[in-house]
Amino acid sequence: MNLVTFSGPPSSGKTAVIIKTIESLKERNLSVGVVKFDCLSTDDDKLYEKLGVAVKKGLSGSLCPDHYFVSNIEEVVQWGLQNEFDILITESAGLCNRCSPYIKDVKAICVIDNLSGINTPKKIGPMLKSADIAIITKGDIVSQAEREVFASRVKTVNPKAFIMHVNGLTGQGAYELSTVLYEEDEQLETLKGRKLRYPMPSALCSYCLGETRIGESYQMGNVRKIKLNEQ
Amino acid sequence: MIATENIATKKINTLIKEYPFLEDFFENHQIDVKQNGQHSIESYMASVNEEDREDFAMDQEKLVSAMLSYIDQMMAFLDTKEDKGVESLTIEAGTNKKGEAENFEALKISKSEIICIVGPTGSGKSRLLGDIEWVAQKDTPTSRKILINDDIPDKKWRFSSSDKLVAQLSQNMNFVMDLSVYEFIELHAQSRMVENEKEIIEKIITEANKLAGEPFDPETPVTSLSGGQSRALMIADTAILSSSPIILIDEIENAGIDRQRALELLVGEEKIVLMATHDPILALMGDKRIVIKNGGIDKIIPTSEAEKGFLTELEAMDRTVQLMRRRLRNGEILTSLK
Numbered sequence: 001m002n003l004v005t006f007s008g009p010p011s012s013g014k015t016a017v018i019i020k021t022i023e024s025l026k027e028r029n030l031s032v033g034v035v036k037f038d039c040l041s042t043d044d045d046k047l048y049e050k051l052g053v054a055v056k057k058g059l060s061g062s063l064c065p066d067h068y069f070v071s072n073i074e075e076v077v078q079w080g081l082q083n084e085f086d087i088l089i090t091e092s093a094g095l096c097n098r099c100s101p102y103i104k105d106v107k108a109i110c111v112i113d114n115l116s117g118i119n120t121p122k123k124i125g126p127m128l129k130s131a132d133i134a135i136i137t138k139g140d141i142v143s144q145a146e147r148e149v150f151a152s153r154v155k156t157v158n159p160k161a162f163i164m165h166v167n168g169l170t171g172q173g174a175y176e177l178s179t180v181l182y183e184e185d186e187q188l189e190t191l192k193g194r195k196l197r198y199p200m201p202s203a204l205c206s207y208c209l210g211e212t213r214i215g216e217s218y219q220m221g222n223v224r225k226i227k228l229n230e231q
Numbered sequence: 232m233i234a235t236e237n238i239a240t241k242k243i244n245t246l247i248k249e250y251p252f253l254e255d256f257f258e259n260h261q262i263d264v265k266q267n268g269q270h271s272i273e274s275y276m277a278s279v280n281e282e283d284r285e286d287f288a289m290d291q292e293k294l295v296s297a298m299l300s301y302i303d304q305m306m307a308f309l310d311t312k313e314d315k316g317v318e319s320l321t322i323e324a325g326t327n328k329k330g331e332a333e334n335f336e337a338l339k340i341s342k343s344e345i346i347c348i349v350g351p352t353g354s355g356k357s358r359l360l361g362d363i364e365w366v367a368q369k370d371t372p373t374s375r376k377i378l379i380n381d382d383i384p385d386k387k388w389r390f391s392s393s394d395k396l397v398a399q400l401s402q403n404m405n406f407v408m409d410l411s412v413y414e415f416i417e418l419h420a421q422s423r424m425v426e427n428e429k430e431i432i433e434k435i436i437t438e439a440n441k442l443a444g445e446p447f448d449p450e451t452p453v454t455s456l457s458g459g460q461s462r463a464l465m466i467a468d469t470a471i472l473s474s475s476p477i478i479l480i481d482e483i484e485n486a487g488i489d490r491q492r493a494l495e496l497l498v499g500e501e502k503i504v505l506m507a508t509h510d511p512i513l514a515l516m517g518d519k520r521i522v523i524k525n526g527g528i529d530k531i532i533p534t535s536e537a538e539k540g541f542l543t544e545l546e547a548m549d550r551t552v553q554l555m556r557r558r559l560r561n562g563e564i565l566t567s568l569k
Contacts, residue, residue, distance in 0.1 A: 027372070115407055118418075122259040125288040129297070142407050143461075144398045144469045145419040152422040155392045156259040159301035163392035172357055175372065176365045198288060 001085055003077060003188050004181055007092040007100040007127050008111030009120075013137035014091050015044045016168025017111055022053055022089075023171070024178035030086040035076045035226075038093045039065050054083055058226040065093040066200055067207050070101045072226040074191045074214050079228045081189070087182055100127035102197040103214070106188075107181065110161075113138040114150050121153040126198040128154070134161040135177065137168050191215075239295050243275065244268035252305045252424065256298060272298075308393050309424070317396075317476035318342060318380050320363065320503055325374035327527025328355070333373075334529050338521070339381075342476065345494060345504040347514045350523030356507050358526060360479055363505075364397045365389060373526065398473040400465055401481035406453040412436060412464065413449035419472055431471060438496055439467035444487040459487015466493045470500045480506040483513065485549065491516065512549060515542045 008014045015036075022032050033054045036044050040059065048055035056079065060068035069092055080088035092100060102108035110131035112120065115138050121128060128134060134154050139147050151163055162180070166173035192215040199210050205221035238246070243264060247253050257264050267275050276284070276291045283289075319341045324333040340346055348356050358373060366377045366384045377384065379396075387394045408415060416432045425431055432449075440446045443463035447456060456464060462483065469478060478497055483490050494516055497504050508514055515538055522530040551568050558565060 118408070122261060129288070130293070139399075140401065141403055141405060143404050143465050144400060144473055145415065145465070146406065146408060148395075148473065149419055149422045151392050151395075153259065155304070156256050156301065159297050159304055162390055170357060172361060173364075175361065179370065198290070199285075 001077075001080055001188050002087045002107070002182055002186050003080070003090070003103075003191075004087060004107045004109060005090045005092065005102060006109045006111060007094040007102075007131075008135075009094050009113075009116065009124065012094070012111045012113045012116065013168040014094070014111045015047060017135055017137060017166050017174065017177070018089055018091060019047060019051060020166070020168060020171040020174035021178045021181065022048075022051060024175045025087060025182065028178070028182075030182060031084065033080050033083055033085040033088045034091065035079075035088070036091045037065055037069050044091070054085070056226070056228060060093070060224070063222065063224055064200075066101045067205060068224060070196065070200070070207055070214065071205070071219055071223045073101070073103070074216075075226060075228060077188065077191050094127060100125075100130075100198075101200065102126070102130055103191060104195050104197055106191075106194070107132055108197070109133045109135060111135045111137060112154070114142045114147060118146075118150055118153050121150075121157045124157075128161075129158050130197045131158060131161050133177075133180065134158060134163045135166050136163065137166055139165050140167055140170065140172075238299070239273045239291065240271045242269060242271055250302055250305070253298070253302070256301050260294060260297075304391075304393075316342075316501075317503070320477060321378035321381065322359075322363070322528075323376040323378065324528065325362075325367075325369070325371075325376070327373075327525045327529075329525060331527065333375075333527040335531050338528075338531055340503050340505075342501045342503050343498045344519075345498060345506060345517040347517035347520040348505060348507045348523060349509060349514065349520055350529075354523045355526035356523055359521075359523065359528070360397065360505070363477065364395070366396065393474065395475050397477045397479055398469050398475035399479045399481070400462075400469055400483075402484060404465065406456070406461060408453060411450050411452055412447065412456070415453045416468060416472070419468060423472060423474060425472070435464075435467045435471050438471065439464040442466060442489050442493050442496070444489075457487055458484070463488050463493070467496065470497045470502065476501075477503045477505065480504065480508070482508050482510065485510065485512075485553075512542065512545050515539060515545070 006014050006018060025032055034048050036042055036055065036057045038059055042057055045055045045057045058068065058072055076090065094100065108131045110128045112128065114136060136151060136154065154163055164173055164177055166177055194214050196212040199212055200207050205223050206219055211218050243257065247264065254264055262275065270278065272291060272295060276289065279289065319339055321337055321339045323337045324335050326332055350356060362371050362373060362375045363377055365371060366388045367375050369376050388396045413432060416435050420428045420431055436449055443460045445460065447460050483493065490513060494504065506513060506517060514520060515534055517534055519531055519533045521528055522532065555565060
């Protein structure tokens with residue numbers, strides 16, 4: 001199974017991009033599962049269900065959604081393996097701009113949109129800086145000049161990223177994205193012992209204290225678990 | 232590749248002197264160059280207290296490695312500026328949605344040519360554009376193959392962010408930045424790192440004013456331009472300043488802009504122009520038109536002399552419509568179509 005983590009600021013078009021990409025993946029007969037992480041509520045799971053995609057949602061409530069993500073990602077991976085997905089996609093809330101729980105050697109994708117303003121790329125921290133692929137959305141409503149300026153700003157902030165333009169409404173670029181997401185010889189069994197790309201900001205659990213390793217034995221303090229067995 | 236040793240201990244000022252474009256990089260990584268020019272990256276990082284380092288997610292190793300990639304890419308970019316560019320684009324046939332072979336073998340489009348694309352909504356126009364943008368190598372749903380200068384294209388067209396093959400202009404595009412016309416083009420010019428910035432900005436404004444029905448001055452905020460003025464500016468800017476050799480136009484509304492002149496400008500800047508349109512005047516201005524059906528190219532029709540002959544008549548009709556529109560707007564009562 002491949003694991004792909006999507007993040008990006010709220011309303012940047014993450015769900016729309018993922019949905020269009022899944023349509024292309026399904027045409028190649030790949031099975032896909034999605035876990036949507038959010039803070040207080042989300043209806044995105046219904047959109048995935050409509051598409052016939054197996055989906056789980058995890059709401060972090062009073063906890064930092066990114067801490068909540070990393071406390072649950074191993075269990076999420078095991079759920080994906082049980083369901084024998086070819087690709088498991090996680091979508092984060094991407095609320096604080098300070099961080100994003102990308103994992104070393106797991107494909108990390110950041111979605112940002114042309115309308116967010118040309119100073120946004122530098123305001124987004126590791127969420128953009130340490131992503132492998134930066135996806136720029138909403139290109140159909142701004143001028144060519146603004147698209148070029150925005151892309152060049154993104155490149156300055158993260159010169160290593162592969163920058164793609166995807167339109168979440170028309171699906172333009174989604175087929176292309178689907179081809180760089182899945183790698184057949186990549187077989188993830190567990191994330192135990194893997195590390196985050198960047199330490200998270202402080203809060204109240206072991207990850208607040210700088211822990212980057214994944215797995216229950218590294219988790220202390222205020223840890224909440226996702227309910228994967230409920231229907 | 233540049234020498235990677237000692238780069239973290241070099242003064243930021245020295246680095247900027249060697250690579251002027253790094254100023255932008257530091258700025259976007261929120262390092263104040265004026266205040267910290269005497270620092271090296273190492274001593275700068277040491278001068279930031281741990282709390283701030285954590286708050287702003289700074290990491291020396293990652294910063295240096297990002298900077299090295301940036302330098303490499305910018306050097307490569309500056310190097311290829313002298314490239315001979317895209318002389319021609321060739322589309323080799325694939326299949327339509329039903330899996331049937333397309334009705335042509337190969338279509339070669341040279342620069343300064345205008346090709347129109349016609350066909351109902353959902354017929355596969357976007358997929359054709361997608362194939363060109365992604366420089367398809369029989370690896371998209373249509374199995375088409377794209378050649379550039381009669382050759383298998385460089386990978387950069389697919390993977391580099393500064394070399395995009397296709398620029399797009401469409402009806403529902405807007406300016407969203409709160410800048411004057413001059414500042415707006417300046418910003419675009421800076422991101423493209425052109426040398427004769429001032430000259431180019433003036434040229435774009437002059438050309439845009441030639442296209443627009445009502446002229447505008449450089450101090451006008453881009454967001455208060457009229458529809459025709461906006462499109463005129465977008466076209467002039469894309470023609471002169473965009474790095475992309477291919478321009479895709481999705482209709483040009485016939486109001487407040489000289490469309491023929493707009494196309495002449497694009498063609499004069501040696502662009503390949505693809506235009507999705509059902510407007511007969513625009514369609515007949517093209518050298519050929521591609522008819523799309525069921526996701527595949529069904530026909531390629533060269534615009535014949537006979538068809539071009541209708542152009543004069545169509546344009547006369549168009550002028551009449553425009554004239555009537557102007558009269559109605561002025562509160563006149565129409566008494567004849569002359």
